[in-house]
Amino acid sequence: MIQSMTAYARVEHKADWGTASWEIRSVNQRYLETYLRLPEHFRNLEPVLRDRLRKRLNRGKVEVNLRYDFNDASNSELQLNQELAKQLLQAADWLKKEAGEGELNLVEVLRWPGVMSSSEQDMDALGKELLVAFDSAVDQFIEARGREGDAIKTMLETRLEAIESQVAIVREHMPKVMEWQREKLNTRLSEIKGELDPARLEQEMVILAQKMDVAEEMDRLDAHVAETRRILKKGGAQGRRLDFMMQEFNRESNTLASKSISAEVTAAAVELKVLIEQMREQIQNAE
Numbered sequence: 653m654i655q656s657m658t659a660y661a662r663v664e665h666k667a668d669w670g671t672a673s674w675e676i677r678s679v680n681q682r683y684l685e686t687y688l689r690l691p692e693h694f695r696n697l698e699p700v701l702r703d704r705l706r707k708r709l710n711r712g713k714v715e716v717n718l719r720y721d722f723n724d725a726s727n728s729e730l731q732l733n734q735e736l737a738k739q740l741l742q743a744a745d746w747l748k749k750e751a752g753e754g755e756l757n758l759v760e761v762l763r764w765p766g767v768m769s770s771s772e773q774d775m776d777a778l779g780k781e782l783l784v785a786f787d788s789a790v791d792q793f794i795e796a797r798g799r800e801g802d803a804i805k806t807m808l809e810t811r812l813e814a815i816e817s818q819v820a821i822v823r824e825h826m827p828k829v830m831e832w833q834r835e836k837l838n839t840r841l842s843e844i845k846g847e848l849d850p851a852r853l854e855q856e857m858v859i860l861a862q863k864m865d866v867a868e869e870m871d872r873l874d875a876h877v878a879e880t881r882r883i884l885k886k887g888g889a890q891g892r893r894l895d896f897m898m899q900e901f902n903r904e905s906n907t908l909a910s911k912s913i914s915a916e917v918t919a920a921a922v923e924l925k926v927l928i929e930q931m932r933e934q935i936q937n938a939e
Contacts, residue, residue, distance in 0.1 A: 656800030657712035661793035665785035
C-alpha cells in the first residue's frame with residue numbers, strides 16, 4: 653500500500669482523572685521531521701514519542717499536539733513541600749531586609765521547582781495511559797495515510813493507462829510518417845539538378861533515419877510504465893522511487909518532442925508531458 657504524507661488523526665482518552673486528546677497531522681517533507689507540543693507535566697514523554705514515530709514513519713513533517721483537562725475530583729492532588737517553602741520564605745525575608753525594599757510574591761514561591769508536586773506514581777500511571785492512547789492515534793493516522801495513498805495510487809494508474817494510449821498512438825502513426833517523409837525526400841531529390849555525391853546522400857539518409865526513429869523512446873516509456881506499476885504494487889515508502897521514475901518519463905518525452913516531425917507526434921509528446929506533470933504533483937505527497 654502506498655502511503656500519503658498528508659493525513660490527520662485525533663484520539664480522545666477519558667479516565668477518572670480527566671480527559672486527554674492526541675492530535676497528529678502531517679504534510680509532505682523530504683525527510684521525517686517531528687514537532688511535539690506537550691504540556692510541561694509530560695515533557696518527559698518526548699523521547700519516547702519521537703522514537704515511536706521514527707519506527708513507523710519514514711517521511712513527512714509531523715505535528716503532534718496533546719491537550720488534557722484534569723477533573724476537580726481527581727485523585728492526583730498537588731502536594732506542598734512545606735520545608736522547602738519555609739526555606740524560600742526565610743531567604744526572601746532576609747533579602748527584603750537587606751535591600752530595604754521589595755514585596756514577597758507567594759505565587760512565585762509556589763512556582764519554585766519542587767515546592768508543589770503531584771504524586772509521582774500517579775503521573776507515571778497517567779503517562780502509560782497517554783502512551784497507549786498515542787499508539788491508537790498513530791494507528792488511525794497511518795490508516796488515514798493509507799486511504800490518501802490509495803487515492804494517489806488510483807490516480808497514478810489512470811495516468812499510466814493514458815501514457816500507454818499515447819505511446820500506442822505514436823506507434824500506430826509512425827509508419828504513415830515514415831512513408832510521408834520518404835515521399836517528401838524523393839520529391840526533393842527529383843527536383844535537384846546535377847550529380848549528387850553518393851557518400852553525402854547516404855550520410856544525409858542516415859541522419860534523417862536517426863532523427864525520425866522513436867522506437868527506442870517508445871520501448872523505454874513502456875518499460876517505465878511497467879516499472880512504475882511494479883513499484884505501486886510493492887507499496888510502502890516508495891515516494892523517492894516514484895519521483896525518480898518521473899524524471900525518466902520526462903527524459904523520454906523530451907526526446908520524443910525533439911524528434912517530432914508531425915503534428916500528431918507533437919500532440920502526443922505534449923500530452924505525455926501533461927500526464928507526467930500530473931503524476932509528479934501527486935507523487936510529492938507520497939511517503
